[in-house]
Amino acid sequence: MDSQPPSRTSSTFLHSIVEYLDIILGFIFSILAIYFHGIGYRDLSVISTAIAIGAFSMTVAEIADILAERFEEPYASFVLTFSAVVVEIVLLFMIIMHATGAEQGMDTVKGGIISAVIVDLNVLLGIAVFIGGLKFKEQEHNEDTSSTYTTILLVATSALLVPSILNYTENAQKLFQASVVIATILMIFYIFIFIFQTRTHNDFFKASAKQRMFKLKKKHHEHEHQEEEDYIFDKLPNWVNLLVIFVLIFAIGFLAEIFAKDGMVLAKNYGVSAGLAGLIIAIIAVSPEIMTAIKAAKEDEIQRVVNIAMGASTVSIMLTVPMLMLLSYFNGINLTLDFNAFQVGALLLTIILAWKTTDNGETNYFEGISHLMFFAAYATIATLYN
Secondary structure, X not given: OXXXXXXXXXXXXXXXXXXXHHHHHHHHXXXXXXXXXXXXXXXXXXXXXXXXXXXXHHHHHHHHHHHHHOOOOOHHHHHHHHHHHHHHHHHHHHHHHHHOOOHHHHHHHHHHHHHHHHHHHHHHHHHHHHHHHHHOOOEEOOHHHHHHHHHHHHHHHHHHHHHXXXXXXXXXXXXXXXXXXXXXXXXXXXXXXXXXXXXXXXXXXXXXHHHHHHHHHHHHHHXXXXXXXXXXXXXXXXXXXXXXXXXXXXXXXXXXHHHHHHHHHHHHHHOOOHHHHHHHHHHHHHHHHHHHHHHXXXXXXXXXXXXXXXXXXXXXXXXXXXXXXXXXXXXXXXXXXOOOHHHHHHHHHHHHHHHHHHXXXXXXXXXXXXXXXXXXXXXXXXXXXX
């Protein structure tokens, strides 16, 4: 009778544990979060919930990455960015619901919207470009991608300035109406962007022919030398993977309610600034994308990194803002888009920096560290700014 040696069995078991560590941690910390929430230990509840949301979000990102490999750009990046943005919307909406119109809570939501873009363009892009630059002297991407995305982001940021400026005028009472108009404009603009990306100019968001050939040869070589994939989601059909993503996002929504309810109390008790709270939420939501981007950069797929970072930033503004306003309105809450000067200024500077570091179609580690230094400065001010 054939049997595996004990050492091999142990190695297989450990490999399985590592392979599904995110799911395991998600379930363990979900149970802990529910328990601590039930007995009133808010500190431990928030920590456990954050870890559980991060772990489940990582699983969502991994499944989305599998689906992405079955499609071509720009659809591949859409799967990941849309999954991450749904998590972001769920987190922020739960905070809106538990803020019950309180200024601190609404400021946290607005800080989260802006911070999501800043984290995408500085932390995600910065770390990936830095790590990729250490392995490869220079990495090439399609310069039309960054040019198009930075144009889109500059227009979107300029649109957000309208209600922010209106708040300082005699027409401040019309702030909500102005916010609705701007949210509608952003949604209409995104429809045109989507058509531009997927129909008329999808070549703007693909790697060059040389890069695609290099990637094809690399994948062919890896396929010849690797063993059969044993990760369960690699074997499942697309519709099942999409169903799993939906179930996990539902679980994240449930956990997000606990996170928002206990987190709002803790933020008030500890005097956490709205900027720092928004930044923490953004990092939790974006962390799976960061891991995916790092992996892509190490494999010299910097085009995918740019698509993820800038694509997620675009979707964060174009879809998150209108969806949050719509969900809030149906729940009797008027969310306005009056961002403060620090938030809008940081967003504009981030977009300009991203434009300067990607406009020539090449990246190196210095450009990555530049984004990380900018983020360190932003995080410092966000922590102290009230």
